[in-house]
Amino acid sequence: MKVAKTIESVRRLVKAARGKGKKIGFVPTMGALHIGHISLIKKAKLKTDFVVISIFVNPTQFGPGEDFEKYPRPLKADLEICKKAGVDVVFAPTAKQMYPRENITWVNVEKLTEQLFGRSRPGHFRGVTTVCAKLFNIVAPDLAFFGQKDAQQAIVIKRMVADLNMPLKIVVCPTVRQPDGLAVSSRNQYLAAQQKKDAALIYKSLQKCRQMIKDGISNSKTIISRMRKVLQQAPSIKIEYISLVDAETLRELDKITGKVLTAVVVKIGSTRLIDNILIDTEKK
Numbered sequence: 001m002k003v004a005k006t007i008e009s010v011r012r013l014v015k016a017a018r019g020k021g022k023k024i025g026f027v028p029t030m031g032a033l034h035i036g037h038i039s040l041i042k043k044a045k046l047k048t049d050f051v052v053i054s055i056f057v058n059p060t061q062f063g064p065g066e067d068f069e070k071y072p073r074p075l076k077a078d079l080e081i082c083k084k085a086g087v088d089v090v091f092a093p094t095a096k097q098m099y100p101r102e103n104i105t106w107v108n109v110e111k112l113t114e115q116l117f118g119r120s121r122p123g124h125f126r127g128v129t130t131v132c133a134k135l136f137n138i139v140a141p142d143l144a145f146f147g148q149k150d151a152q153q154a155i156v157i158k159r160m161v162a163d164l165n166m167p168l169k170i171v172v173c174p175t176v177r178q179p180d181g182l183a184v185s186s187r188n189q190y191l192a193a194q195q196k197k198d199a200a201l202i203y204k205s206l207q208k209c210r211q212m213i214k215d216g217i218s219n220s221k222t223i224i225s226r227m228r229k230v231l232q233q234a235p236s237i238k239i240e241y242i243s244l245v246d247a248e249t250l251r252e253l254d255k256i257t258g259k260v261l262t263a264v265v266v267k268i269g270s271t272r273l274i275d276n277i278l279i280d281t282e283k284k
């Protein structure tokens with residue numbers, strides 16, 4: 001496994017692999033790797049011949065007062081994980097490499113970023129799409145792998161790739177969960193033991209939603225209010241929002257129909273946790 005710290009070196013390594021006829025897979029991450037990331041690497045290894053992972057805590061996707069400074073950066077442990085998982089190249093640039101001067105060119109996907117997470121984290125998606133566009137230009141992968149856990153991010157990135165005719169395909173992989181249902185996330189490590197237990201209610205509320213839709217309840221207000229009750233069992237959970245949206249347009253649905261994305265965002269202490277499920281009402 002090679003570790004590339006510069007844009008020039010990762011480009012050289014990818015070019016050499018491509019020269020040997022290899023298909024390039026790319027897993028962009030912010031490090032603090034966990035089994036969710038490992039599942040993306042595994043998928044990338046299955047679908048491509050040469051896997052590049054980036055580890056970069058991207059400053060432009062954090063708002064003022066968010067956890068940019070405290071975001072975990074266990075690079076040594078991450079490199080071990082990558083080695084074990086069979087990654088070919090880790091691209092771990094500095095902020096100076098990625099943003100050598102004031103950044104005045106931004107990639108902004110409209111509409112899809114105005115709802116859901118975009119409301120509670122203004123500017124977040126502009127940072128994500130800009131850094132992903134940069135990373136795609138640097139690594140030039142054939143396939144890039146994203147987790148369903150960040151459903152809106154995956155939808156927004158797919159749209160950016162389509163709208164800008166970027167020559168790669170986005171592969172979205174299922175959310176990895178702990179046995180109690182909690183979606184695996186780098187931010188889970190901020191939680192104390194009791195908070196972690198409470199966080200399992202997030203998935204319980206999503207399961208409740210799935211069951212209600214299965215039972216024929218189609219009024220989203222009713223569904224949301226019952227999901228709230230599940231979450232309110234733990235006083236530590238502060239609900240930011242629960243939304244039932246069209247899985248393609250991300251428009252809020254009053255009446256449940258078609259493919260529905262149910263998204264939950266809560267805060268436990270100062271940690272924001274997100275999760276979602278996709279429900280195809282036609283396939284009850």
Ligand code: PAF
Pocket residue numbers: 028029030056058061128131132150153
């Ligand atoms: O999902 C993440 O970890 C980040 O948003 C990404 C895609 C690596 C961009 O910084």
